[in-house]
Amino acid sequence: MIYGVGIDLVENDRIEKIIQKWDEKFLCRVFSDREIEYCSRHAQAHIHYGARFAVKEAFLKAIGIGLGRGVKLREIEVVNGQSGKPTLKLYGGAKDFFQQAGIQTAYLSITHTKKYASALVLLEK
Numbered sequence: 216m217i218y219g220v221g222i223d224l225v226e227n228d229r230i231e232k233i234i235q236k237w238d239e240k241f242l243c244r245v246f247s248d249r250e251i252e253y254c255s256r257h258a259q260a261h262i263h264y265g266a267r268f269a270v271k272e273a274f275l276k277a278i279g280i281g282l283g284r285g286v287k288l289r290e291i292e293v294v295n296g297q298s299g300k301p302t303l304k305l306y307g308g309a310k311d312f313f314q315q316a317g318i319q320t321a322y323l324s325i326t327h328t329k330k331y332a333s334a335l336v337l338l339e340k
């Protein structure tokens with residue numbers, strides 16, 4: 216049974232400007248060490264950060280709650296497998312919510328162009 220679906224679209228320029236302004240302060244608040252390592256090894260890191268930001272917002276939409284309601288963005292992590300396929304790994308409040316809601320599986324897809332990054336999250340109960 217489908218629990219929820221969420222979608223988000225990010226303007227990569229906006230993320231790039233935030234990173235230029237706040238650098239580590241922003242990155243460490245929003246992204247895991249593994250996400251920072253993954254994005255920073257790409258020439259256009261801000262596009263990959265944008266994609267992960269879109270995933271986090273799409274996840275919040277899929278579970279149906281907003282930020283500041285016990286889930287932090289850093290607790291929602293994108294991990295790329297050998298083939299590049301992204302999966303979700305959850306920690307803390309995000310993991311607790313997931314378990315308490317009885318959600319079994321999270322499906323995730325990402326796409327990006329130079330200008331935009333988008334993500335879709337589907338949760339199955």
Ligand SMILES: CC(C)(COP(=O)(O)OP(=O)(O)OC[C@H]1O[C@@H](n2cnc3c(N)ncnc32)[C@H](O)[C@@H]1OP(=O)(O)O)[C@@H](O)C(=O)NCCC(=O)NCCS
Pocket residue numbers: 262263266295298299300301324325326327328
């Ligand atoms: C996987 C594939 C479909 C991704 O297509 P793409 O247009 O380059 O990807 P997009 O720019 O839309 O999206 C990139 C995201 O796809 C995701 N992705 C990468 N490999 C993936 C895979 N094997 N399965 C699912 N998602 C994947 C990643 O999340 C990536 O973003 P990230 O690096 O920031 O995590 C493509 O790389 C591929 O292997 N295509 C197979 C067909 C082919 O080889 N065609 C070439 C001849 S025309």
